[in-house]
Amino acid sequence: xxxxxxxxxxxxxxxxxxxxxxxxxxxxxxxxxxxxxxxxxxxxxxxxxxxxxxxxxxxxxxxxxxxxxxxxxxxxxxxxxxxxxxxxxxxxxxxxxxxxxxxxxxxxxxxxxxxxxxxxxxxxxxxxxxxxxxxxxxxxxxxxxxxxxxxxxxxxxxxxxxxxxxxxxxxxxxxxxxxxxxxxxxxxxxxxxxxxxxxxxxxxxxxxxxxxxxxxxxxxxxxxxxxxxxxxxxxxxxxxxxxxxxxxxxxxxxxxxxxxxxxxxxxxxxxxxxxxxxxxxxxxxxxxxxxxxxxxxxxxxxxxxxx
Ligand code: A2R
Numbered sequence: 170x171x172x173x174x175x176x177x178x179x180x181x182x183x184x185x186x187x188x189x190x191x192x193x194x195x196x197x198x199x200x201x202x203x204x205x206x207x208x209x210x211x212x213x214x215x216x217x218x219x220x221x222x223x224x225x226x227x228x229x230x231x232x233x234x235x236x237x238x239x240x241x242x243x244x245x246x247x248x249x250x251x252x253x254x255x256x257x258x259x260x261x262x263x264x265x266x267x268x269x270x271x272x273x274x275x276x277x278x279x280x281x282x283x284x285x286x287x288x289x290x291x292x293x294x295x296x297x298x299x300x301x302x303x304x305x306x307x308x309x310x311x312x313x314x315x316x317x318x319x320x321x322x323x324x325x326x327x328x329x330x331x332x333x334x335x336x337x338x339x340x341x342x343x344x345x346x347x348x349x350x351x352x353x354x355x356x357x358x359x360x361x362x363x364x365x366x367x368x369x370x371x372x373x374x375x376x377x378x379x380x381x382x383x384x385x386x387x388x389x390x391x392x393x394x395x396x397x398x399x400x401x402x403x404x405x406x407x408x409x410x411x412x413x414x415x416x417x418x419x420x421x422x423x424x425x426x427x428x429x430x431x432x433x434x435x436x437x438x439x440x441x442x443x444x445x446x447x448x449x450x451x452x453x454x455x456x457x458x459x460x461x462x463x464x465x466x467x468x469x470x471x472x473x474x475x476x
Pocket of ligand 1: 176177178179180181200204216217218239240241242243257261281282283335
């Protein structure tokens with residue numbers, strides 16, 4: 170079986186490559202020119218915004234399954250670079266769906282969306298896939314547009330596209346532009362004496378649903394095998410934790426005495442106070458999370474410590 174990962178050089182991509190190799194897939198991976206991907210896979214340079222290159226690649230590989238991870242994936246950057254975000258997340262998705270329609274219509278495609286799509290809805294209970302999304306930032310809107318486009322390609326052309334709304338995921342190798350990796354990175358550099366013993370933080374009041382990236386890639390493989398075309402699946406832990414509590418867990422794992430400093434520049438223009446996934450739909454396919462937040466945070470801290 171041939172699996173193609175688009176955007177394989179990112180955080181999730183590395184873990185997905187390993188997980189697919191472990192179950193004997195023939196793995197094809199795309200990256201933008203400047204990145205690195207470890208051996209054992211067929212690597213292609215691809216800019217998803219270049220339609221003729223996307224067509225050429227899909228036509229050449231004709232994958233059994235495509236994992237579409239490529240994105241401008243930062244909410245913060247989406248405020249700063251809205252055009253670039255829309256170009257990659259929306260035009261890129263159209264290019265992929267068109268290329269699949271024209272050159273490999275029997276490929277299954279897993280399209281990664283985001284919990285950010287839900288926006289500011291009533292979070293008294295866990296949010297399920299029936300809730301009407303109300304995106305509150307540019308990144309979220311581009312991800313919802315990608316999902317709606319996927320629905321149209323399923324209905325109009327009978328393509329086999331499955332969509333996710335993935336909640337926050339964390340783990341070793343995540344970029345420190347994301348909150349947990351940022352805290353771990355700061356603590357590790359304080360421990361190495363590279364930094365004054367002060368950690369700068371943004372909004373600590375929000376509650377988020379965090380999953381370990383290794384659980385997330387297992388979910389993606391299950392969805393590509395058993396998910397239904399045109400359906401959206403939440404991928405999350407089903408639990409929330411306050412950012413303040415995560416910070417306390419990380420600080421408790423360090424011997425250093427660290428002061429906390431709140432930096433207004435780290436706050437987002439609009440932030441959702443709390444979000445928790447209802448994961449009953451994906452659980453029916455046989456997946457559930459296995460790695461605790463504590464274990465995930467501890468591994469991430471060790472990664473930044475260089476252990
Ligand atoms: O921006 P880079 O150099 O880090 O490359 C990113 C890549 N990418 C592209 N690939 C092809 N054509 C493009 N025009 C293009 N623009 C960006 O997609 C990066 O290697 C990859 C996305 O990886 P991350 O940003 O690390 O996302 P992560 O955490 O792996 O999340 C995977 C998916 C994304 O769709 C997120 O929006 C969603 O899960 O949460």
